[in-house]
Amino acid sequence: MASESLPRLRVLVVDDETKLTELLKLELDVEGYEVDIASDGAAGLIRSRTEPIPDLIILDWNLPDFSGIDICQRIRAGGVTTPILMLTGHDEITDRVKALDAGVDDYLIKPFSIDELMARLRAMRRRAESFSAQVGGDGHPERLQVADLVLDTRTRDVSRAGRHVHLSVKEYELLNFLMRGAGRVLERSEIMRGVWGENFYGDDNLLDVYIRYLRQKIETKEAPTLIHTIRGVGFILREESA
Incomplete structure (x- = not known):
């Protein structure tokens, strides 16, 4: 339980199942969280943008007015970076990719245990705090560069040879991780932990899906390959000549 001397997260x-939201409110309160409930997507969207901004969002895929995917996309489009955990009955890899591309940080398949949900929330919070700590604290944007690929962690802008590259939330996080480890072979498990978190139990084929997405966006016939596969191990981001 959170210490009373510390502000409650x-x-x-955002869920329309009354019994579930009542249970979640009870359990989250016991864990020291301050809980706000929205029973539809529109209300959830408004509350996600209203001060004080929530520290974490639990979002159901199936809502009475909009899908959780739509709401997540609108939350992200509004500039809100709050970690989002999606509750869903969809377990196909295409559905997982769709959710992660929309800006979801993690997802939990129904039915689920409260203990697992709490673990996912803790992991999401740790990742968010770790990611924030990576940004330079000198008041200037931190700039990562490998060859002509540039990533600005303050503005989240990515460019290749001066051409802006639009990335989804998860594509950006993956590229950020690869660029921070540039020149070093990163094992698959290391990448999964760094980008999806310690408590991510999904199929690691998602990594291959997102590596493919990144390659399609940052590598062209005119732009040399930067993301190299180390078979049986993982990946390395470096200039071909290196």
């Missing part, structure tokens, strides 16, 4: 739960 705010969790927004």
